[in-house]
Amino acid sequence: MSAQPVNCPDVIGKTVKSLKLYSTPSTLEEIVVEFTDGTSFTVSCESHLTAKASLIRTGSSASEVLKSYLE
Secondary structure (H helix, E strand, O other), rough: OOOOOOHHHHHOOOEEEEEEEEEEEOOOOEEEEEOOOOEEEEOOOOOOOOEEEEEEEOOOOOEEEEEEOOO
């Protein structure tokens, strides 16, 4: 994710007609801001599941990764 903010100067000064939040029971998925001039600004939120798998050797010393999968 970017540490720098993203500026949206095209929405400055517009008058908001409505703001709607669309979501499932567990996550916010989209924000829609409708303006009185007929334009809309939308923000979509996505989450990504990442899977990692490894074959490791365990023992008395630290674990050793023998092979990594899905990377």
